Amino acid sequence: MSDSLDDWFVREVLPHEPALLRYLARVWPNPADIQDIRHDAYVRILEGAHRLRPTAPKSLLFTTARNLMIDRARRNRIVPIDLREDLDSLHVLVDEVTPERRASIRQQLVRVTQAINRLPDRCREVLWLRRVENLSQKEIAARQNVSEGTVEKHLARAARLLADLLSEPDIAERRTEETRRSQHDVSDER
Numbered sequence: 001m002s003d004s005l006d007d008w009f010v011r012e013v014l015p016h017e018p019a020l021l022r023y024l025a026r027v028w029p030n031p032a033d034i035q036d037i038r039h040d041a042y043v044r045i046l047e048g049a050h051r052l053r054p055t056a057p058k059s060l061l062f063t064t065a066r067n068l069m070i071d072r073a074r075r076n077r078i079v080p081i082d083l084r085e086d087l088d089s090l091h092v093l094v095d096e097v098t099p100e101r102r103a104s105i106r107q108q109l110v111r112v113t114q115a116i117n118r119l120p121d122r123c124r125e126v127l128w129l130r131r132v133e134n135l136s137q138k139e140i141a142a143r144q145n146v147s148e149g150t151v152e153k154h155l156a157r158a159a160r161l162l163a164d165l166l167s168e169p170d171i172a173e174r175r176t177e178e179t180r181r182s183q184h185d186v187s188d189e190r
Contacts, residue, residue, distance in 0.1 A: 005049055012057040013045060020061060028069060037072070041065045115165035119158055126154035127162075 017038070024034045041064040045057070054060045116124060129135045129143065130151075137155070141148045 005046065008049065008053060009042075009046060013042070013061055016058050016061050020065060023062065024065060024069075033072065037065055037068050040068050044068075111166065112162075115162055118165055119161055123154045123158040123161065126151055127158040130155060 020038060020041070021034065024037055025031065028034055028037065041061060044064050045054070045060060048054065048060075116127070119127065126140055126144070129140045130137070135143070137148050137151045140151045144151070
């Protein structure tokens, strides 16, 4: 992972701090707690991001702060009416994963995995190095001892085949077979 957790946090979470502080100042009755809530939200986000980077960091930040305020309000046992209304009216998109959505995501993941596994070996390897390991074309070319043009061709073929495999299985079968046959031609460029 080329992007460090600190870099990710500075780039994806910290830009929302002014909006978060305005929100907390507007809804939380005790100004002395605002910095603690902000800090606790950051800690929770960083702890979770060690395992998996969130796809919607702003939503996560506001949802985490909201949940922290709810926890504090429960501990205090006395919740001002206006705080409750403000917490309920928070209009930040919360990406709740329903069981149906979870099943759909799992099906999509299986389909994409199967499509990637059906790619010719060289295309699959180049795609993995570029998209997962985040290597540049130049680095991939050096690692595989091929030209950058060859790497580019493999990436283009992988993209085309994946698009076909994920859209129309019949077209994908023909292209996969064509690519496997022409793979020997590209290997000769080495």
